Amino acid sequence: MSAVIGVLISIGFIILSVITGGDSITSLLSAGSAMIVLGGTFGSIITQYGPKAMLQAVKAIITLVKPPPSNIALFINQVADWSNLARSQGSLSLESVLGSTTDAFQKKGLQMIIDNTSQDDLRSIFGILSDNAYRQDMIGADVWEAAGGYTPTIGVLGAVLGLIAVMQRLDHPAELGPGIATAFTATIYGVGAANLVFLPLGARIASAAAARNRDRQIVVQGFVLLSEGKSGTLIRQNLQSFLTESKPKAADAGSEGKLGEAAGQAA
Template identity: 35%
Template sequence: MDLLSIIGFILALIAIFGGTVLKGSGIAALWSGAAFVIVIVGTVAATLLQTPMAVMMRAMNIVRWVFFPPDLGSEAVIEKIIEWSQVARKQGLLGLESNVEMESDPFIAKALQLLVDGSEPDAIQNIMEVEISTREELDLAAAKVFESMGIYAPTMGIIGAVMGLIAVMQNLADPEYLGRGIAVAFVATIYGIASANLFFLPMGGKLKGVVQTQSKVREMIVEGIVSIAQGENPRNIETKLQGFLN
């Protein structure tokens, strides 16, 4: 659980609703069905138009990482790699065959299988780097979906405000409608700017950070596997991998 994200989300809500109350408007003043349809639904529609299906599905799958990022267990991974290096020195690479079947992470299992199969260190590195690059590219594209929403939302807010003011201008003869109509028009602007700067853009930034951290851990795993293939000393491997944690 990412405590900072949860605190940030709560503070964002406090900033919006608390500020509205302190200004004397009341929370009810923030609700407008028309503004919601124009801004939020419009933002989603624009995002769907520009996003491939695979990227959108991936974005929906990883959005939970904002609050619950995957536990990478870097220290535990290093311990496993050191253990594998010790087994390889004593029993040879074939001694690791049973570990491939026991490994639950598909990425680690693939790298370990390449090692057991006797692949050259350069071949292991090249194959796994393609895997890292492909995963990172898809996940970053998914994270950018929320950044795109953060770009579209303020513009949709302006559109909503203009549409609201048009409605006000059409009812100038009704003084009672003017104040209420103008207030509702500006609610759309709040929806657009607040959703972009308090939610969509920060979510995109957080997800990109998680993706980059995952890639770093995968690079560490590949470095460890390649080091085993090169026959390096387990102690040297541990020292090298600990550098990734810094």
């Protein structure tokens, strides 16, 4: 929700600056410029990514407004309890909690533990599932960041088209001022849409995807330790050590590496 609020604040202050400067808000309105910039941008995006990716990008905005539920701290306590149950009654006893697990990623892990999947296969399967999920999460970020790259250039294109139309009417001097102003509206739309909407949305979606990927890596680490027969106390201590770390995008890959190192040390 804060991402949408941030976009509205940015646009709101720009409109306020126009009003306080004594200009009419209608000076920023141009249906032709909007069609050139937005239509050209989305056409380019569909050409590059296809309509399915465009739909996923729209859904990614919805996830910012209403993020999917995630409680990694709860999982840590659960996997510790599962470990104690498996150590005392065997891995087949985990079938009793399989039905009550709603998260598909965790349910897959439990099923593999019940099936006595080898540690190498477990790591391989989870690695593929995690990578696929992360790539899907990043599609929305890639689309909006690409849109942020197209809009300024298409805005300039719209301005040039507007100036061409003005130059064709030099015999009407009274129309030159409004015509030039309308032409440059396309540039405002292009630069504004890129820097106030598309690029910030892309970065925010990428950050959310990195955070979810980090949580998935903690889940993978938990199931690896569970498959190794580690005690619930050790699993809880191992996984909780990652909860105090920050979640910046740039550090995400590093945290994944630390998870792998921790698994090796725990073994």
